[in-house]
Amino acid sequence: MRVRVLLFARLRELSGREIVELDLEPGATVGDAWSRLCELVPSLAVFPHPPLAARNLEYAAPGEPVGEGDEIAFLPPVSGG
Amino acid sequence: MHRIVVEPLDVESAVREVGGAGMGGIAVFLGVVREFNAGRGVVAVEYHAYPAMAEKVMSRIGEALRQDFPGIRVAMLHRIGRLAVGETSLVVAIGAPHRREAFAALRLAVDRIKQSVPVWKKEFYSDGSEWLEPPATGDEASAGDRELPP
Numbered sequence: 001m002r003v004r005v006l007l008f009a010r011l012r013e014l015s016g017r018e019i020v021e022l023d024l025e026p027g028a029t030v031g032d033a034w035s036r037l038c039e040l041v042p043s044l045a046v047f048p049h050p051p052l053a054a055r056n057l058e059y060a061a062p063g064e065p066v067g068e069g070d071e072i073a074f075l076p077p078v079s080g081g
Numbered sequence: 082m083h084r085i086v087v088e089p090l091d092v093e094s095a096v097r098e099v100g101g102a103g104m105g106g107i108a109v110f111l112g113v114v115r116e117f118n119a120g121r122g123v124v125a126v127e128y129h130a131y132p133a134m135a136e137k138v139m140s141r142i143g144e145a146l147r148q149d150f151p152g153i154r155v156a157m158l159h160r161i162g163r164l165a166v167g168e169t170s171l172v173v174a175i176g177a178p179h180r181r182e183a184f185a186a187l188r189l190a191v192d193r194i195k196q197s198v199p200v201w202k203k204e205f206y207s208d209g210s211e212w213l214e215p216p217a218t219g220d221e222a223s224a225g226d227r228e229l230p231p
Contacts, residue, residue: 009129009201010212054199057134073131073199079213080128080135080159080200081112081171081191 001026001068009076012050015041016033024066030055031062033072051075082156083139084201085132090158090169099154099176099216103228106180108187112171114164121206128161128170131199135159150186153177157190159200170202 005020012018022036034050053060054073066072082098092111099107114126143155154176164170173190177183195215202213 006131007202008199022115032097052132054131057137059197073134076201076212077197077214078197078199079194079202079215080130080198081195 001028001066003032003066003068003070003072004035006071006073011044011047011076014043014047014075015070016043017041023029028066029062030060030064030066030072033066034062035075037074047076052077082158083143084131084157085135085159085161087160087162090112090160090172091210092169092172095158095172095174098156098175101154102176103152103174104154105178106177107174108183109175109189110171110173110187111169112191113204114166114168114170116166118204118212119185121204122215123166123204124207125163125165125205127163127203127205128146128159129201130159130161132203133163135198135200139194139197141191142197146186146190150177150182153182154188155190157194159194159198161200163191 001024003022003024005022007015007017020037022033023051026037030053031050038045050062052075055064056071096107118125139157146155147153156174158172161172173187175183175187205210
């Protein structure tokens with residue numbers, strides 16, 4: 001299944017990418033998406049595994065299953081306000 | 082009103098949003114870009130966001146506060162992009178029938194925004210730049226901001 005991964009802040013800078021399209025096996029989780037992303041973008045492997053994640057605009061744990069067409073985001077520690 | 086914006090923040094509009102005939106007190110917080118952080122002179126900051134999720138999280142924070150403090154109104158505006166020292170990055174306004182709820186809800190709103198809204202700050206100094214990492218524990222006002230490890 002195909003998911004779209006968004007990268008932000010330091011992750012975006014490290015990887016040079018804002019958006020990455022990933023193909024994942026059925027049953028894959030958010031954590032699997034991070035692993036696959038690091039295979040495609042090796043510069044991300046220096047970051048803690050896996051960073052804070054969101055799935056379809058909701059915070060998601062690494063064990064959460066992903067679905068076709070999901071929007072996954074990997075988020076460094078937030079520092080807004 | 083829970084918005085990520087790029088233009089300078091309209092504080093008056095946030096105040097108007099939370100006013101009303103039943104409101105006895107309106108409490109307002111402005112987050113402002115500071116000149117110094119951990120002894121380094123800040124020349125500018127950039128705020129970056131995941132806008133759709135940030136607005137959703139802010140909206141949820143507002144909803145939860147309205148549950149816990151019945152009768153309040155909430156407005157939150159976070160500016161993103163490049164800001165100079167002295168510019169306002171965040172406005173939170175709470176209108177309440179009584180001041181006690183206005184103050185209490187305002188403090189919680191600001192703390193929760195800073196803990197959970199997907200927004201990131203990058204500071205620019207005369208000799209480089211750093212993404213901010215929030216303190217792990219304790220009162221942010223005393224701990225200050227810390228830099229990410231290289």
